[in-house]
Amino acid sequence: MTEWWTYRLHSFLMFSPRTYWRTVENYNAETWPAHAIAVLGAVSVMLLTHRRQAPRVLALLLAVAWLWVAWAFLWQRYSPIFLGGPWLAAAFAMQGIALLYVAIFGPRPAEEGMVMRSSLATVLVYFGLMVVPVATALVTPARVHLFGTMPDPTALTTLGVIVAGALPASRRARRWLAVVPVLALLAGGLTWWALLE
Numbered sequence: 001m002t003e004w005w006t007y008r009l010h011s012f013l014m015f016s017p018r019t020y021w022r023t024v025e026n027y028n029a030e031t032w033p034a035h036a037i038a039v040l041g042a043v044s045v046m047l048l049t050h051r052r053q054a055p056r057v058l059a060l061l062l063a064v065a066w067l068w069v070a071w072a073f074l075w076q077r078y079s080p081i082f083l084g085g086p087w088l089a090a091a092f093a094m095q096g097i098a099l100l101y102v103a104i105f106g107p108r109p110a111e112e113g114m115v116m117r118s119s120l121a122t123v124l125v126y127f128g129l130m131v132v133p134v135a136t137a138l139v140t141p142a143r144v145h146l147f148g149t150m151p152d153p154t155a156l157t158t159l160g161v162i163v164a165g166a167l168p169a170s171r172r173a174r175r176w177l178a179v180v181p182v183l184a185l186l187a188g189g190l191t192w193w194a195l196l197e
Contacts, residue, residue: 025142038148055168059103065148066096095180106168124160128153155184
């Protein structure tokens with residue numbers, strides 16, 4: 001009988017690192033044209049977050065990214081190898097719907113909220129849009145994690161946009177919108193830690 005203190009984080013993974021990376025590689029291969037659209041979306045998010053322009057379009061872009069990741073990766077590919085996959089897919093779908101609601105019905109943000117106003121927001125947005133994709137592509141391009149195609153860069157970028165105050169939402173609404181990205185990043189961080197142990 002194994003004692004509880006001998007367990008490590010990777011002991012709780014329901015898949016091997018090889019299975020996970022193979023899943024990512026197959027997903028990237030099968031959805032390849034979507035990556036070009038994701039890159040255009042990432043550039044648009046970066047520009048709209050920095051400028052005082054189109055907060056509703058920004059919210060709409062984020063909503064589409066969350067809904068796509070929920071369905072195409074978490075539901076279709078991740079759920080078959082991880083029991084928590086359907087719950088993650090549901091959380092991402094709810095976040096996408098919430099962002100869609102904000103895009104349509106949210107109030108116009110205060111002008112000072114429409115500029116990248118903190119170093120934290122800048123770090124989060126650039127990590128999500130550039131650092132994570134480049135770091136994963138350097139390992140192998142087949143495993144690239146892009147905003148709008150994979151959970152972690154999508155959550156990072158969205159959290160940065162929320163911190164920047166660039167969405168058409170009240171301060172209270174932005175706090176609620178930050179809950180799922182933060183939880184998604186915690187889950188993603190634990191998964192990465194387990195994979196790399």
